[in-house]
Amino acid sequence: MRPRRGLDPGSVWAQRLRQLEQRLRTKEERIVVLETENAALHLKLAEYQGLAGRSTKEVLQLYAAHGQQQKLQRSSAVTQLYGEIKRLKQDLKSLRSCALELSKDFQRQSKTSLYKVLKAVQGIQLQNEAMRMFQMKAFDLQQCLQEVTERYEKEKEKRKALHNSLVELRGNIRVHCRIRPLLPFDSAAGHPTSQERQRNPSEEVAYAVDDETVLVKCNRPGHAAINKTFQFERVYSPSESQETVFVDVAPLLTSLLDGYNVCIMAYGQTGSGKTYTMLGPQLEENFAFSTEDESELGIIPRATQEVFRLISEKPPGSYWVEVSVVQVYNNDIFDLLAKDNCGKVFGVKRDVVTTREGRSDVPLLTHETVENASEFLHLVKRGLQLRARHPTLVHAHSSRSHLVVTLTITTITSGDNFGTSWEDEQIHQRLNKEVSCSFPQKTRDNKPTASSRPSSPTQLEATEKLKQVRTRLQLVDLAGSECVGMSGVSGAALRETSFINRSLSALADVLAATAEQRPHVPYRNSKLTHLLQDSVGGDAKLLVMLCISPDQKYLTESMQSLGFGTRARQVQKGQVKKKSFPVQSKAK
Template sequence: MRPRGGSGPGPVWAQRVRQLERSLRTKEERIVVLETENAALHLKLAEYQGLAGRSTNEVLQLYSAHGQQQKLQRGSVVTHLHEAIKRLKQDMKSLRSFALELSKDFQRQCKAYLYQALTAVQEIQLQNEAMQMFQIKAFDLEQSLQEVTERYEKEKQKRRVLHNSLVELRGNIRVHCRIRPSLPFDNADEHSISQDRQRNFSEKVAYAIDDETVLVKCSRPGHASINKTFQFERVYSAFESQDTVFADVAPLLTSLLDGYNVCIMAYGQTGSGKTYTMLGPQLEENFAFALEDESELGIIPRATQEVFRLISEKPPGSYWVEVSVVEVYNNEIFDLLAKDSCGKVFGVKRDVVTTREGKSNVPLLTYETVENASEFLHLVIRGLQLRVRHPTLVHAHSSRSHLVVTLTITTIVSGDSLGTSWEDEQINQRLNKEFSCTYPQKARENRSTSSSRASSPAQLEATEKPKQVKTRLQLVDLAGSECVGMSGVTGAALRETSFINRSLSALADVLGAIAEQRSHVPYRNSKLTHLLQDSVGGDAKLLLMLCISPDQKYLTESLQSLGFGTRARQVQRGQIKKKNLPVQSKAK
């Protein structure tokens, strides 16, 4: 019996084969027993045949006692045995034939399976070869992509360097834009509106396409969506850290010690992240934590650390730093470091004037000398505690004033280190006189140091005239621009909002007048623009940090901020001039 169907023996046929093998072994054992019995019977038969060859009488005598019945029985047994042996031989022959057929069938199936296995192995080898080819191609493509990416980065760096050089030559205002992430308070006031409007309000409409482009989706009910793009020197997405932001700011700080004035200003609506970008999260309340975890510090503390690091690389005693902190509140300037007769700090109203040289100045403004970044932060925090804050519907801790932190770096150089004009000589003489009155000890030390180094009367006369070169770093956190309807303020807060918006409008007017090269620039329309006159329209390298919110509900304010930054980018003030320093290092 041969198995039917199937591509192989399978478990059923394997079991059937095992059963047949066991049956075959049983039959073979039975055959051995029967063959043994058959051999014994053959011996007896031979014996009987031998006896039959004797004489008939002897046989008859030998078997006479047994009788005729025994003879008949012996003949029947022999016949039965012969028949059994014949049947066993036939069964054995059929079993051997079936086993042979089963073996042949098993060999055929093994050959078929072996062929299939060889075919599968060949296919796997071909697939492996194809995979290796794909891997080689993928590696080559990755290499090419890496090379193209490196070339792109190099070209982008070259373009940025050339662009910055062009910005510096033209005196343009550098504009960076930072898009903050969505925050919990964005949806705090939406419980009273419908779900559809809430979904629209929380939809993100401002994106950073790349590190130089902002995309804004402008949509109105019943109108097709319009995409607007804005180009700036640098654009930061919602996921970029404070470290990344400051990395693009740090090169400007080197310019301070190269003789340039620098101003970094944050502009944007309330709650867009200006104070976080400039100071960090609640710096005045977590000063100790801020010093330990510097990852969240903003531009102002980081800039001071960088300035003192750069100063530490210079000769000791050649630089010192003074700090002033003022706020512009309701179009009035307040000195946040001023003290009363008891030494208590309180905001004192000051005024801003224009000097004969055409520079803005705040008479009687308090300047504190600091020797490290920690002292600076203590002073800034002391001033921040007096800064005016009121809650609005947009932000619970909204700053209602413009904050201006100024670091004045004074460099002392010898008189023969640089040639100066008559006007510079007059200014230096006045500065030396002020320096001697304000810092007599330092003046004496400088004179004694200069005297000890002089080796002749001519050298003594030259080195006894130290000159002071002052450069200034202004760090400005502007109050938030916003519409009155969204802020929800009334009474005194409404008056504050009005002054904030008017001062920011005046700043936009000043930038527009400079961009259009008008003969008159309205700096005095606001105390803010009057105070920042030297930075906005003077000889300072100005970086404007735009801060915008990504959600639909702030679309109008975000577009206003982006438009302000676009106008600021168009300002050309001519090449920014540096102060005369003895070492003409390359400005960043």
């Protein structure tokens, strides 16, 4: 290193020397410290080596001592094992003896159990054989029961067929009875003056024992309790539907197209279900037929549908149907299809007369021609809107008049084949074509037009070979008999009740006179009986549908209705005859 300019070289080197000496002293001090530490470490190493030598001897001594201890332990363990083996041998010996004893006991018990099992198996085999015998006997009895049931059903059908034949030959009136279910208004106090009825407002006393018998429990205050039974051609329990009721009515409609007059009449107390049975709940309340629930339709809409269904199976053009709707109100007959000059329907009073042939007829009565069930139901609905109604304590929609709906079916047929056979359908169709202009073509006034006359000798000859058959289906919804005290009517409604009860009494008198075969039958005592003279006393097939309530508070009225039905069954009118009249031709 060269000394800087301006500095003394001697001082620089002296300073440099001092620095080196300082560093040397530092190194020497460090060397002394390290040597001291090295000596200390050598001392510790010697100490540790001594300790290591001494530990090795101790370890060897400890190992020798442990080996002796292990030998002692092994010898004691062996001794213990020998003892345990000895005890185990003794236990094994005792176990063998116990096993032998158990084996002997098991053999004895197994023999006993096997004997019991064999005995039980033998018993089960005997029971199985007995069970098979019982099963065979049960199968035989079941077959016998099935055969007896089938024979019973056949005999029942034969008996019913024979009974119907007897009714057909004797001309008796068919009487069916329908028991309505208990309704909410039955639980109300129907008689404000009777505390006893208020305490027991709803008690069922009328029951359907079977499909031909009604049982009535007569339990009146101050009288001994007795049970009375009534027999009818058919009895319907409260659970049976509208369809079930109509199934027994449908065969009469076939007779209608075979040339017989038919009348179906509902009789009973107010609120007993007559209008529901004949029309259904729709017309009973709001004069509207509903197709949403066809199961609730009554006899009138169902019968109409069935009639047009039967007509559809016949040769086309050989039938036409006319409808009339009347009500008997306060012993007057009102035409419910009559129209004024403006075409508005209003009830017109008509009269009933007896023709020279002894038949009842209503002159100027409106007859509307219909082609299907829908048109018919429309006319019935229109007529029902004019029917007299008045609410009472017994029924909120009580009918105050007798409703008579009549379907007149006119048939054109050849020869005497009507009602017996339609096999030669092609001949009928040919005749229908030849005399098509001879069929009654009606105007709005229901009068034959000039075009209905035969226009050629061939058509005239064909017309002379044809026969015209006119049959009637009368569907009657009678007003209900009622007790004035229970119904709570007054004023005009009381007068209506008086006429209703008098007309129903006149109907009962007609049936009694007919049943007793009196020389004079009082048909003219009431406009109702006069109007229904051909059905009640004539040669029509008559079905009376009795409607009764099962409630205790209507017991008197129910007994009266059942008595009316019993008297109606006793009526013998003679064998019903077919209707057959020659076609009236204006060309002759």
